[in-house]
Amino acid sequence: MKKIWYWAEEYSLPLILGIISALVWANVNYVSYQNFLHYKIGGLFDVHFAVNDIFLVLFFGLISIEIVHDLAPNGAMHPLHKALANIMAAIGGIVCPVIVFFLLNLFVGQAAFSSGWAIGTATDIAVALLFAKFIFPKKHAAFSFLLFLAIIDDFAGLGIIAVFYPNPDKPVQLEFLLLVVTAMLLSAAIQKLKVKSYWWFIFPTLISWVGMLKTGLHPALALVWIVPFMRAENVAEAPIDKLEHDLKPIVDFGLFFFGLANAGVLFSSVSVLTFIIFLSLFIGKTFGIFIFAKAAALLGWKMPKKICNAELLLIGMVAGVGLTVSLFVADIAYVEEGVKAAAKMGALLSMLSGFLALLLSKMFSKI
Numbered sequence: 001m002k003k004i005w006y007w008a009e010e011y012s013l014p015l016i017l018g019i020i021s022a023l024v025w026a027n028v029n030y031v032s033y034q035n036f037l038h039y040k041i042g043g044l045f046d047v048h049f050a051v052n053d054i055f056l057v058l059f060f061g062l063i064s065i066e067i068v069h070d071l072a073p074n075g076a077m078h079p080l081h082k083a084l085a086n087i088m089a090a091i092g093g094i095v096c097p098v099i100v101f102f103l104l105n106l107f108v109g110q111a112a113f114s115s116g117w118a119i120g121t122a123t124d125i126a127v128a129l130l131f132a133k134f135i136f137p138k139k140h141a142a143f144s145f146l147l148f149l150a151i152i153d154d155f156a157g158l159g160i161i162a163v164f165y166p167n168p169d170k171p172v173q174l175e176f177l178l179l180v181v182t183a184m185l186l187s188a189a190i191q192k193l194k195v196k197s198y199w200w201f202i203f204p205t206l207i208s209w210v211g212m213l214k215t216g217l218h219p220a221l222a223l224v225w226i227v228p229f230m231r232a233e234n235v236a237e238a239p240i241d242k243l244e245h246d247l248k249p250i251v252d253f254g255l256f257f258f259g260l261a262n263a264g265v266l267f268s269s270v271s272v273l274t275f276i277i278f279l280s281l282f283i284g285k286t287f288g289i290f291i292f293a294k295a296a297a298l299l300g301w302k303m304p305k306k307i308c309n310a311e312l313l314l315i316g317m318v319a320g321v322g323l324t325v326s327l328f329v330a331d332i333a334y335v336e337e338g339v340k341a342a343a344k345m346g347a348l349l350s351m352l353s354g355f356l357a358l359l360l361s362k363m364f365s366k367i
Contacts, residue, residue, distance in 0.1 A: 012126045014252060015324065018259025019348065026264030033264045051261040052331065053219050055254050057209065059324075060158060061223030062251050063125070065244045067155050068228050070148070085303050086145060088296035089289045090152035093319055094121045096288025101280040113273050116333040116343050118164060120280035122157035122325035123150040126252075131318045131354035135361040136311070141304035146315050149289065157325050162221055165332045172216040179211025180225055187229035194232055198239035198246075201226050218332060255324065262327045263348060269341035277330070277346025281320045282353045289316035310364050317360070320353030 026033040037048045045053075069075050097120030105113050128150055129143065136142045166172045183204040190200045209222035230240035290312050297303050307315070326347035334340040 012130050012252075012255070014254075014256035015126065015259050018256035019263040020259075021256075022260045022262070022264035023267075023348075025260075027267055030264075030266060037261060037264075048261050051257050052328065053213075055257065056220035056328065057205070057223050058247055058254065059251050059258070060220055061227055062244065062247050063151070063154050063158070064224045064227040065240055065247070066125075066151050068231060068240065070151060072231065083148060084299075084301040085293060085296040086148045087152060088299075088301065089145075089293040090149040090156070092288035092290075092292025092295075093123070093149060093285050093316070094153050094156050094288075096291075097121055097280045097284025100284040101276060104276045104279060108272050109276055112336070112339060113276065113343075116273070116277065116330060118157070118160045119277050119326045119329045119333060119343060119347060120284050120322060121160060122154050122322060122329070123285070123319045124321050124323035124325060125150045125154065126255075127323050127351070127354065128318045128321045131321065131358060132315075134358055135314055135318065140311075141306040142311050142315055145304055145307060146318060149315075150319060153319075154325060157329070158221060158224055161329065161332070162217055165218065165329070166216045167213075167218065167332075173214060176211050176214035179214065180208050180222075183208035183211065184225050184229070187226050191229045191232065195239060196237055196242070198230060198243040201230060201239065220328075258324065258327075262331055263344065265341040265344045265348070267345075269338065270345050271338075271342040273339060273342040274346040274349065277326070277343055278349040278352070281322045281326070281346075281350045282317070282356075285320035285353070286313065286316035289319055314357045314361055314364075317353050317357035320350055322347050322350040326350060 022033070025036075038046045040046055041050055098117050101117050101120055102114075125147065128146060132143055132146055186207070187201055187204045190204070193200075205223050205226050208225050209219045212219040212222050227240065227243075230238065230243060232238040232240075290309075293303060293312055303312075327344055330340060330343035330347050334343055
């Protein structure tokens with residue numbers, strides 16, 4: 001049983017099964033699927049809200065833990081000069097998809113699509129690493145390089161969501177940010193107590209969640225502001241380590257429900273926006289990462305020795321798998337259901353980028 005559990009986690013099966021289930025359900029009985037999304041849990045909130053506004057607090061919290069680890073002393077991003085090539089590659093993978101999106105939208109899209117520019121900025125860490133396992137040998141430098149740049153662009157994605165995608169149903173009320181600040185100050189005070197349990201930080205997280213919700217920003221980011229205070233120097237088991245250990249299986253298997261609640265789009269929803277999103281991820285990530293990484297090398301910032309041109313191209317293609325974060329951004333970027341569905345289909349199609357990288361890697365191995 002443990003092996004099955006590990007295998008399911010390792011290969012992102014819950015997320016993939018959730019996506020497949022949603023696609024089948026929506027295309028067999030769309031009304032039933034929509035009724036499921038809007039079903040009230042305990043009469044308080046619907047399934048869609050439970051997944052995207054509550055469960056994703058844990059998902060983004062887990063991402064922020066990775067970022068905190070990398071920024072800490074002895075982490076992959078500390079000191080920053082060790083990671084300049086990764087940072088440059090990540091910047092290329094953030095900026096170029098946006099440029100490709102606007103260029104394509106200018107020529108073949110329409111003004112109503114423009115709010116989805118950020119869909120291509122992030123990489124699905126879990127699925128991208130899954131493809132990398134089939135492409136690169138074990139312990140290849142590509143894994144750490146890909147993980148690092150994916151964490152950076154997901155961190156940028158968190159910032160973009162917080163700043164550019166407030167809740168469209170509620171006007172931004174910045175005064176409620178004081179609740180978030182209060183939650184951070186309370187967390188800082190708890191950190192000084194050198195507690196070992198992360199349960200001490202539950203109350204500040206709730207305050208942060210309410211503050212984000214009332215402000216009009218997305219509450220899924222509530223834990224992001226609390227996680228940095230869970231680090232503790234000279235403590236054998238810091239709260240952040242225990243939280244990471246306990247969160248990972250919950251998030252890995254909870255992603256089934258994320259896929260189920262967000263990927264249920266009709267195949268008939270495909271439009272020009274679908275291909276704008278897909279090409280933004282595929283072209284933008286592939287060539288953005290490649291070009292900026294080569295520019296970093298020209299500036300004297302060292303790349304890992306085992307990453308040559310072919311490997312760098314494959315890394316860029318694999319990073320083009322947006323999926324989880326792209327689906328999330330698509331959901332909050334658009335209001336009109338038809339446009340939203342077309343954008344989500346583009347995010348789902350980004351999986352093709354990983355399969356193309358896998359195919360290309362087999363071709364490279366025969367040369």
